[in-house]
Amino acid sequence: MLRYLDVVLVLVAAPILILIGVSASGYAAGAGAWLLLRALGAGLERYLGGVNEPRREISLRLAYLIARVFLLALAIILVRRADGKDAALAALAVIVFAFTVQLAVSFLQRPRRTT
Numbered sequence: 045m046l047r048y049l050d051v052v053l054v055l056v057a058a059p060i061l062i063l064i065g066v067s068a069s070g071y072a073a074g075a076g077a078w079l080l081l082r083a084l085g086a087g088l089e090r091y092l093g094g095v096n097e098p099r100r101e102i103s104l105r106l107a108y109l110i111a112r113v114f115l116l117a118l119a120i121i122l123v124r125r126a127d128g129k130d131a132a133l134a135a136l137a138v139i140v141f142a143f144t145v146q147l148a149v150s151f152l153q154r155p156r157r158t159t
Contacts, residue, residue: 046153047149049145050145054075054142066137067130070131071134074137077120092100120135
């Protein structure tokens with residue numbers, strides 16, 4: 045459950061933030077982009093579990109990371125063009141918050157070395 049804390053928080057926060065006046069279209073675009081890319085990342089992790097070539101694994105992980113940044117930025121740009129600054133700011137806030145939570149959880153779950 046801790047692994048998907050970012051997803052849970054994005055989904056739980058949606059009605060609260062929309063009720064207090066955050067742009068619904070911006071929130072939906074940011075959350076949708078984040079959730080879609082998290083699902084693709086989970087699928088990639090499953091696929092990489094069976095890959096025995098380190099070079100291929102690193103290449104796929106790097107390609108995913110670069111594509112993820114590009115697609116999240118593209119989502120924000122498209123929201124800005126379609127719905128304005130407030131919607132783009134909402135999308136950006138959702139993405140930055142979810143990324144921060146995912147990063148913190150990944151640090152907590154990383155394997156530790158015992159010496």
